């Protein structure tokens with residue numbers, strides 16, 4: 117059984133709803149899934165998982181949340197080489213620039229993006245939930 121971690125930051129619950137759907141999708145495929153708020157995750161845990169889904173909304177001006185999520189993620193980068201990961205997050209008024217930049221930084225770190233990233237405008241609708249479940253399934 118593959119071990120999957122879902123690690124997210126969310127302020128108003130939209131990315132949290134996405135994270136829950138990612139968990140559901142991975143569990144439906146039989147994975148052993150652990151959900152982490154980003155404050156509870158640390159680089160030493162990366163090695164414990166076969167695959168990791170990271171979720172963070174667009175914040176600041178098209179960047180990751182800078183107080184908790186980005187430091188956690190930057191700390192994990194050295195461990196992400198050849199690791200199967202996938203990215204998701206909610207956004208408001210932008211065009212997804214934060215996610216494109218985030219994908220680039222993951223590729224530079226040598227991570228393996230296992231499936232297309234999922235972005236949802238505000239709260240995920242039914243299609244958004246299905247896309248998040250498919251992301252989770254792709255990591256299982």
Ligand SMILES: Cc1cc2nc3c(=O)[nH]c(=O)nc-3n(C[C@H](O)[C@H](O)[C@H](O)COP(=O)(O)O)c2cc1C
Pocket residue numbers: 125126127128129130131132173174175176177178179206207208209210211212237238239
């Ligand atoms: C301080 C702040 C900065 C934001 N910056 C952006 C941004 O640059 N681009 C964008 O599309 N949305 C931006 N948003 C909107 C959030 O990404 C959006 O509300 C998202 O659904 C929040 O996700 P959450 O409910 O998981 O916290 C920003 C929101 C806040 C509060």
